[in-house]
Amino acid sequence: MIEEIARVEEHEDEGNGYRRLVLSAPSVAADAAPGQFVHIKVPSLEESALRRPFSIFDAGDGIVTVLYKTVGRGTAALASVRKGEEVSVLGPLGRGFPAKCSGTALLVGGGYGVAPLYFLARKLDCPKILFVGGRSAPDVLALRDFEKIGVEARVATNDGSLGGKGFVTLPLDEETKRLRETGGKFEFFTCGPDGLLRAVSERALALGVPGWISMDRHMICGVGACYACVQKTVRGYSRCCIEGPVFPAEDLVWE
Amino acid sequence: MGMTPAIDMTTALGPLTLASPLVTASGAFGYGMEYFGAVDYSKLGAVTAKGIRIDPWPGNPMPRHAEVPGGIVNAIGLQGTGVAHFLERTLPFYSIRVLRPLGRPLPLIANIWGGSVEEYAEVAKRISEGAGGVVSALEMNVSCPNVKSGGHTFGQDPSVLFNVVSAVRKATTLPLLVKLAPNVQSIAPYVKACEDAGADALSMINTIPAMVIDVERRKPAIANVTGGLSGRAVHPVAVKTVFDARKATKLPILAMGGVYSARDAIEFFLAGADAVAIGSAMFSDPSVVAKTYDGIADYCARHGFGSVRELKGALEV
Numbered sequence: 001m002i003e004e005i006a007r008v009e010e011h012e013d014e015g016n017g018y019r020r021l022v023l024s025a026p027s028v029a030a031d032a033a034p035g036q037f038v039h040i041k042v043p044s045l046e047e048s049a050l051r052r053p054f055s056i057f058d059a060g061d062g063i064v065t066v067l068y069k070t071v072g073r074g075t076a077a078l079a080s081v082r083k084g085e086e087v088s089v090l091g092p093l094g095r096g097f098p099a100k101c102s103g104t105a106l107l108v109g110g111g112y113g114v115a116p117l118y119f120l121a122r123k124l125d126c127p128k129i130l131f132v133g134g135r136s137a138p139d140v141l142a143l144r145d146f147e148k149i150g151v152e153a154r155v156a157t158n159d160g161s162l163g164g165k166g167f168v169t170l171p172l173d174e175e176t177k178r179l180r181e182t183g184g185k186f187e188f189f190t191c192g193p194d195g196l197l198r199a200v201s202e203r204a205l206a207l208g209v210p211g212w213i214s215m216d217r218h219m220i221c222g223v224g225a226c227y228a229c230v231q232k233t234v235r236g237y238s239r240c241c242i243e244g245p246v247f248p249a250e251d252l253v254w255e
Numbered sequence: 256m257g258m259t260p261a262i263d264m265t266t267a268l269g270p271l272t273l274a275s276p277l278v279t280a281s282g283a284f285g286y287g288m289e290y291f292g293a294v295d296y297s298k299l300g301a302v303t304a305k306g307i308r309i310d311p312w313p314g315n316p317m318p319r320h321a322e323v324p325g326g327i328v329n330a331i332g333l334q335g336t337g338v339a340h341f342l343e344r345t346l347p348f349y350s351i352r353v354l355r356p357l358g359r360p361l362p363l364i365a366n367i368w369g370g371s372v373e374e375y376a377e378v379a380k381r382i383s384e385g386a387g388g389v390v391s392a393l394e395m396n397v398s399c400p401n402v403k404s405g406g407h408t409f410g411q412d413p414s415v416l417f418n419v420v421s422a423v424r425k426a427t428t429l430p431l432l433v434k435l436a437p438n439v440q441s442i443a444p445y446v447k448a449c450e451d452a453g454a455d456a457l458s459m460i461n462t463i464p465a466m467v468i469d470v471e472r473r474k475p476a477i478a479n480v481t482g483g484l485s486g487r488a489v490h491p492v493a494v495k496t497v498f499d500a501r502k503a504t505k506l507p508i509l510a511m512g513g514v515y516s517a518r519d520a521i522e523f524f525l526a527g528a529d530a531v532a533i534g535s536a537m538f539s540d541p542s543v544v545a546k547t548y549d550g551i552a553d554y555c556a557r558h559g560f561g562s563v564r565e566l567k568g569a570l571e572v
Contacts, residue, residue: 001292002292041539041540047515048325048326048486048515048535048536049322050322050538050539090541218318218320220327220329221283221289221290221537223285223289223293224285224289225283225290225305225537226331227314227319227331228329228331230314230319230334231317232317236311236313237313237314237317237334
């Protein structure tokens, strides 16, 4: 983990409040693993503002990319950062996804929760299927990126504007049923809203297969020092920034 | 700033000698090792570990913090794994991850707290006997606003404070600091109580009791309902507290509260501090340590001070 001053190479509007930030950050990129995150100091906020954590969408060749949604004051301010500007990046941080999968990797993303799944899909050397959900068509992100690396995507939206209508757990359940009938092994890898994470965790436990759950929590330090971003686990309150953000499903305690 | 003339940056908190006047504040720097790689440890005089208690303590439910203009309101609730884990697991890790790569001693101040006078004394004794020289001093937290059965109750009555500091004093020969709250009528009786009980130095300030309401949900923003304010906003309160305390005692003072720059630290020295701790600023900018250190040295050079210690009391009122 280091603090690196990164140059903004690209900052694209992906519509509906989503943005893609491409940073030149060779040291962070070289160390990054799927599921890890970067803690970014938003330049246009006041000097004392807290950093904001973002999943690493992709890393390699000196570049770190994040995919985010403007949801609050920090991300709204980040959205105004222009190409050529510099931002301070702390990273790579956290414990990410495992580097191996036995059987088929079922990647389950909701909204901008697909972000860490792309880097994971690129690195995992096994069959994989992406299950991606969102409220509406514009909330389904990065489909083209997954397509380019040959990952099949099954889409569901709450309003049915893209893919099947309903939760992404519908196509997911169809696939796990099929895999079980054919005796195929599989593991879950997921990131998104808590409701989705909980639903996937419950499926992993019920089916007795590994589930790797990436928690999204407001953070302060991002490095394990302050104990603000905790999640209840079988060990008590665990820090999402350093003991996570990826937890095995059996560790999580949902309230 | 690279060509800083040789300024004597050493200082002391009573028997504890510091190679730099900059320390990390308890609760903002984990157990001293989490920020390794992002902070310039060569410019730290000591690190202060997160609060340690006899037994493990779960801390408060989520959410534990809210960002506000000029600071953070937090109610972490002193989550910790207890003194045995600290001695057996944390300290060896600190030695391996920090002291070994650093190649020189870096004093570790153990912040302690308890639910009773006996618990305070017990945790002090355990650390004094079991830290194998890695812990250089103790800092008593008697002012945490976020834990009901401990912390601030001991720091809100000078006679209670005297009793708990006396008990810890008897339990340890390590240099002893007491961390005080700013939200008292007058700091002087608390300073006097610590002095009479044998404290070696004072730390101030802890966070200030505060509350944030999420108006959309019509609920407190923090699960604990109330929390403690830290960050830039508390700095002038802290400067005044240090200024008042300095008038009441000759004890060394470790000042903290909203240090984001050399200017903030220098205010503390001029108000009467011997050393300065950095807390919330670390979260937004870990390079604050190096920038503050260099800035203090630069200030000393510009103003003709050969030593950072000369800043203490150089205030003209």
